[in-house]
Amino acid sequence: xxxxxxxxxxFVGLMTWDMVYLAPHFPKxxxxxxxxxxxxxxxxxxxxxxxxxxxxxxxxxxxGSLGQHPIAHLIRSDLESxxxxxxxxxxxxxxxxxxxxxxxxxxxxxxxxxxxxxxRTASRASALPPNFLENIDIILIDGHQMAVAAAISSLAxxxxxxxxxxxxxxxxxxxxxxxxxxxxxxxxxxxxxxxxHPAAVFAYLSDLGIPHIAITQGEKPILYRSNGEDGMxxxxxxxxxxxxxxxxxxxxxxxxxxxxxxxxxxxxxxxxVAARSCEFFxxxxxxxxxxxxxxxxxxx
Numbered sequence: 001x002x003x004x005x006x007x008x009x010x011f012v013g014l015m016t017w018d019m020v021y022l023a024p025h026f027p028k029x030x031x032x033x034x035x036x037x038x039x040x041x042x043x044x045x046x047x048x049x050x051x052x053x054x055x056x057x058x059x060x061x062x063x064g065s066l067g068q069h070p071i072a073h074l075i076r077s078d079l080e081s082x083x084x085x086x087x088x089x090x091x092x093x094x095x096x097x098x099x100x101x102x103x104x105x106x107x108x109x110x111x112x113x114x115x116x117x118x119x120r121t122a123s124r125a126s127a128l129p130p131n132f133l134e135n136i137d138i139i140l141i142d143g144h145q146m147a148v149a150a151a152i153s154s155l156a157x158x159x160x161x162x163x164x165x166x167x168x169x170x171x172x173x174x175x176x177x178x179x180x181x182x183x184x185x186x187x188x189x190x191x192x193x194x195x196x197h198p199a200a201v202f203a204y205l206s207d208l209g210i211p212h213i214a215i216t217q218g219e220k221p222i223l224y225r226s227n228g229e230d231g232m233x234x235x236x237x238x239x240x241x242x243x244x245x246x247x248x249x250x251x252x253x254x255x256x257x258x259x260x261x262x263x264x265x266x267x268x269x270x271x272x273v274a275a276r277s278c279e280f281f282x283x284x285x286x287x288x289x290x291x292x293x294x295x296x297x298x299x300x
Contacts, residue, residue, distance in 0.1 A: 013046030013142030016098040039282035042078040045142035052252030061085040067093030089123035109240030125151035142166040146173035153180040236275035245283035250274035
């Protein structure tokens with residue numbers, strides 16, 4: 001584990017219950033498969049990022065909709081085991097939280113996901129508790145609680161708290177939040193209106209005044225623009241076992257490292273953490289207490 005200064009991160013977005021199966025291939029129509037392995041864990045972009053941020057040695061709180069359904073208690077139990085605190089925006093809701101069913105192919109580590117996002121459990125800004133930004137050092141927003149995220153971003157900007165946007169895919173409402181962001185980390189599938197290639201994405205985000213932008217491309221180099229300067233960061237070349245959650249883990253690690261390093265170095269370190277996570281099945285295996293750990297990252 002790291003001995004770095006202890007920072008506090010707020011991760012705003014989706015909390016799910018993930019059921020993940022390791023299979024020889026994706027099933028065909030009417031085919032039944034027997035999984036080689038399976039795992040259960042809390043999931044969602046902000047949630048996985050919070051787990052990684054906490055595991056690396058900082059304090060994490062995930063904010064989203066959970067409620068009182070029995071599945072919500074499973075999510076709470078999993079997050080408690082990784083010392084991740086929860087701010088529940090809908091504590092009295094009794095409907096189930098989103099559940100994801102995921103198949104990972106054993107040969108390539110590719111995954112197929114079917115799930116419900118936070119559309120049915122979107123919260124209003126009025127649900128925010130008092131003093132929720134007290135002692136917060138960094139905020140990550142995944143776009144699954146857009147109304148709440150907009151209110152948080154506006155307030156965080158007045159307090160000079162850095163805001164990181166997880167741009168996994170374009171979501172309506174991002175246009176309100178992006179101009180307030182300090183860091184936008186996009187996937188190769190993040191296309192704002194009128195954009196269909198990385199150059200257009202960089203131009204769109206730069207025009208909003210965002211100082212630091214990156215586009216991850218899986219096993220290909222990370223493209224970035226930092227204060228107007230363009231560059232690339234190489235990523236480790238591995239034989240992936242499971243790519244599920246790699247982007248989420250990347251974002252959590254980035255939030256950890258950007259509080260200590262410059263933008264390019266934080267991207268490179270986060271890529272190392274995300275790559276290691278892909279060498280194991282499930283989003284938690286690389287964080288197992290029984291795993292051999294790297295002295296810097298705390299991960300296998």
